[in-house]
Amino acid sequence: MSTVRVRFAPSPTGYLHVGGLRTALYNYLFARKHRGSFILRIEDTDRNRYVEGAVENLVRTLHWAGLAFDEGPGAGGDRGPYVQSERLTLYRDHAEQLVREGKAYYAFDSQEELEAMKAEQEQRHLTPKYDRRALRLTPDEIQRRLAGGDAHVIRLKVPDDTTVAVEDIIRGRVEFASEMIDDQVLLKSDGYPTYHLANVVDDHLMGVTHVIRGEEWLSSTPKHVILYQCFGWDLPVFAHLPLLLNPDRSKLSKRQGDVAVEDYMQKGYLPEALLNFIAFLGWNPGDDREIFTLDQLVEEFSLERVGKSGAIFSMEKLNSVNKQYLRTASEARLADLIRPRLQAHGLAVPDDQYLSGVIGLMKERATTLEEFVTGCTYLYTDPLAYDEDARKKNWKPESAGYLRAVSPPLDALTHFGASDIEECVRSVAEQNGVGTGKVIHPLRLAVSGTAKGPGLFEMMALLGKSTCLRRIDRAVTTLG
RNA sequence: GGCCUUAUCGUCUAACGGUUUAGGACGCAGCCCUCUCAAGGCUGAAAUACGGGUUCGAUUCCCGUUAAGGCUACCA
Numbered sequence: 001m002s003t004v005r006v007r008f009a010p011s012p013t014g015y016l017h018v019g020g021l022r023t024a025l026y027n028y029l030f031a032r033k034h035r036g037s038f039i040l041r042i043e044d045t046d047r048n049r050y051v052e053g054a055v056e057n058l059v060r061t062l063h064w065a066g067l068a069f070d071e072g073p074g075a076g077g078d079r080g081p082y083v084q085s086e087r088l089t090l091y092r093d094h095a096e097q098l099v100r101e102g103k104a105y106y107a108f109d110s111q112e113e114l115e116a117m118k119a120e121q122e123q124r125h126l127t128p129k130y131d132r133r134a135l136r137l138t139p140d141e142i143q144r145r146l147a148g149g150d151a152h153v154i155r156l157k158v159p160d161d162t163t164v165a166v167e168d169i170i171r172g173r174v175e176f177a178s179e180m181i182d183d184q185v186l187l188k189s190d191g192y193p194t195y196h197l198a199n200v201v202d203d204h205l206m207g208v209t210h211v212i213r214g215e216e217w218l219s220s221t222p223k224h225v226i227l228y229q230c231f232g233w234d235l236p237v238f239a240h241l242p243l244l245l246n247p248d249r250s251k252l253s254k255r256q257g258d259v260a261v262e263d264y265m266q267k268g269y270l271p272e273a274l275l276n277f278i279a280f281l282g283w284n285p286g287d288d289r290e291i292f293t294l295d296q297l298v299e300e301f302s303l304e305r306v307g308k309s310g311a312i313f314s315m316e317k318l319n320s321v322n323k324q325y326l327r328t329a330s331e332a333r334l335a336d337l338i339r340p341r342l343q344a345h346g347l348a349v350p351d352d353q354y355l356s357g358v359i360g361l362m363k364e365r366a367t368t369l370e371e372f373v374t375g376c377t378y379l380y381t382d383p384l385a386y387d388e389d390a391r392k393k394n395w396k397p398e399s400a401g402y403l404r405a406v407s408p409p410l411d412a413l414t415h416f417g418a419s420d421i422e423e424c425v426r427s428v429a430e431q432n433g434v435g436t437g438k439v440i441h442p443l444r445l446a447v448s449g450t451a452k453g454p455g456l457f458e459m460m461a462l463l464g465k466s467t468c469l470r471r472i473d474r475a476v477t478t479l480g
Numbered sequence: 481g482g483c484c485u486u487a488u489c490g491u492c493u494a495a496c497g498g499u500u501u502a503g504g505a506c507g508c509a510g511c512c513c514u515c516u517c518a519a520g521g522c523u524g525a526a527a528u529a530c531g532g533g534u535u536c537g538a539u540u541c542c543c544g545u546u547a548a549g550g551c552u553a554c555c556a
Contacts, residue, residue: 011556046555111554118553127482128552153554171485180483180552188554195556219484219551242486249548277492280505284493288504307493309486310549317492317506327519365518394516425515440515452517 004036006210008062008069009199011043012054015260016061018313019214019244019252022278026241027212028067029279029301039206040072042083043199045192055083061261065271066294071206079206084198091193094201094231095154095186103230104186106142107134108152130155130183154187156196156226164222169239169303176222184223196220200227203236212239212303215310216251239303242282243310252313264318268341268369270329273322281311291324319367326366334359338372345373347380357462361454376453379462382471383449386479390451399442400476402432406439407472416465418457425457446475 008024010016016024031038040062042055055073062069071077081087098104107130109117118128134155137145146152162178186197193201203211218240228235246256253259258267264274276292284307285292285300292300326334335355342349350358358379362372377383386395406428413420425443429436444456447468453459460468 009556013556043556049555107554109554114554122481125481151554155554174484176483182552185554190554192554194554199556214550215485216550216556240485243550245549247491251550280492282492286494288494290492290505311493312491314491314506320506323518362518367518390516422515437515444516448516450516454517456515 002209004031004034004209005039005207006031006036006212007039007041007203007206007208009041009043009202009213010058011046011049012051012058013049014051014054014057015262016058017252017259018261018264018274018278019259021061021065021261021274022244022281023212023214023241024062024067025065025275025279025297026283026301026303026306028069029298030210030212030303031070032298033301036209037070038067039077039079039208040069040075040082041202041206042073042085043195044083044085045188045195045198047190047192057262061265064265065261065275084193084202087198087202088191088193090205091197091201092187092191095193095197098156098186098230099154101230102157104154104156105134106137106146106152107155107185108137108145108150109134110151127180128182132183151189153185153189155183156186156223156230158183158223158226164225166218166221166225166238167235168218168221169237170242170306170308171218171240174218174221178222178226181222181226184220186227196223196227200224200231200233204228204231204233208236210237210239210303212241215240215243239306241306242308244281245310245312247312247314249310249312257313257315268337268371269318269322270325270369273325274318276325277318277321280317281313282307291321323367326369327363329363331356331359334363334369334372337369341369341373342380345377347373347377350380354462361458361462365454376448378448378450378453379459382467382474385449386445386475387450390445390449391479394441394445394451395479396438396442398438400480402428402434402439403442403446403472403476405432406443407469410465410472411469413465416461418455418461421460422457442475443472446472446479 006027008020008027010020028038030036040059042058044050059074069075071079072082095104099106117131121128158181159178164176164178164181166174166176168174184196185194187193221238221240225235244252246252248256258264261274272294275294276297279292279297280290283301283305286305335352338355338359339349349355358372358376361379362376366372366375406425409424409428410421413424425439426436429439440456441451444453445451447456447460447463
């Protein structure tokens with residue numbers, strides 16, 4: 001068997017869709033698993049959709065995710081160029097070859113004519129399909145119009161009365177009646193190829209052995225099969241992945257939540273967590289294991305274990321997975337990831353030792369990197385306000401008195417460690433004849449402004465004596 | 481409308497005709513632990529869309545219905 005070559009072929013629309021990320025991931029896993037090549041190819045054949053900087057963004061996002069490609073823009077490879085807009089003559093040559101062989105034909109219809117045709121077909125409840133009027137043109141007429149520079153396209157002449165079968169690893173054999181297949185435009189009037197032509201020509205020329213892509217392509221695969229047959233090329237193996245869905249089960253899209261990988265990057269999800277989560281949307285190893293590194297996924301992955309039904313992209317599981325990765329991430333890495341987030345929030349970046357303390361306290365509690373900042377701003381700056389519910393629940397008329405009582409002994413501490421603080425707080429509670437909670441809860445409110453968070457004593461030790469005393473003082477005066 | 485695909489707990493899924501009182505995870509509820517939260521431990525509620533076949537036996541195979549989704553562009 002020849003070496004596996006797969007490709008991820010996004011169009012540069014400005015950002016990488018999470019569905020695209022999963023397609024890229026499965027291609028990557030399959031390539032690595034079989035020691036093959038993973039190619040990145042840019043499908044920028046729609047000039048109207050071109051977005052400045054999109055390719056760079058795509059590459060950057062893939063890099064963030066850790067999905068390194070072997071061939072593609074910036075990565076080299078001897079089957080390039082890997083950007084379709086740089087391969088235009090290739091597509092025209094192939095399309096014209098098909099015309100010469102009678103397998104495709106020129107058409108000069110205007111947009112208006114096509115729309116009128118379609119409207120009429122719809123009115124008569126017929127399937128919209130090109131009626132092949134261009135086939136009635138005489139050779140002379142075609143030559144004359146071509147020479148005259150008339151706008152034209154090249155259409156595929158789909159064979160009559162046959163069945164086109166697609167063999168798909170995931171879905172088995174899927175058959176289509178050729179009558180149902182439209183004479184697809186291969187080369188547009190602006191000289192650019194359509195996806196269908198470019199995709200087939202490139203996959204063949206780039207030696208792609210397995211086409212792993214989303215299910216939305218299954219319906220147009222027979223057109224691709226016909227093209228391979230017209231050119232006399234071997235078919236690649238097809239694998240159409242189930243779609244990623246919105247909570248309402250429609251195809252995952254914007255407007256129903258975040259679909260750009262960058263959104264998750266910004267929210268503070270770790271790439272390996274996102275990848276791990278997304279890998280399980282449509283695939284599983286067959287047993288109960290759920291946490292996998294990229295390398296482990298490579299080891300375990302197989303297209304045979306990819307499911308057929310669409311999967312809803314819901315956040316709960318992602319959060320859970322990210323939490324698990326956060327807990328095991330190294331302190332140094334977390335610190336590096338948190339520093340820029342503090343700056344983005346206009347917070348002063350504390351020294352390494354302090355930040356390491358914050359991480360120690362928050363590691364088990366944070367769902368995202370962002371929560372190391374927004375979930376505990378009181379660790380960086382004095383609380384501006386007290387959480388209303390927490391105040392109601394934990395601040396009693398007698399609370400101020402306890403805090404006043406605990407302040408001097410805390411101040412007297414020569415070593416402000418967690419156990420020293422705890423001892424101090426407990427003895428003040430005892431002296432006042434109340435349970436420790438009567439002091440702890442208001443103290444927590446005073447120090448952090450909220451009712452939840454890390455252990456109080458550890459937190460106070462990190463904040464330091466003067467900060468704690470200052471905050472206690474302020475609580476006593478403002479909360480009374 | 482037509483073509484194609486899909487159908488197990490709320491969600492992601494396991495089960496590749498019998499080992500199943502349909503398993504796990506997330507989420508949810510309760511309990512334990514506990515200074516709160518988180519983590520952890522224990523417990524619980526929760527599913528084979530429906531109807532026909534095939535078979536000694538169907539979640540598993542076939543057909544139909546229903547539902548959902550995709551495609552139906554000179555977009556990918």
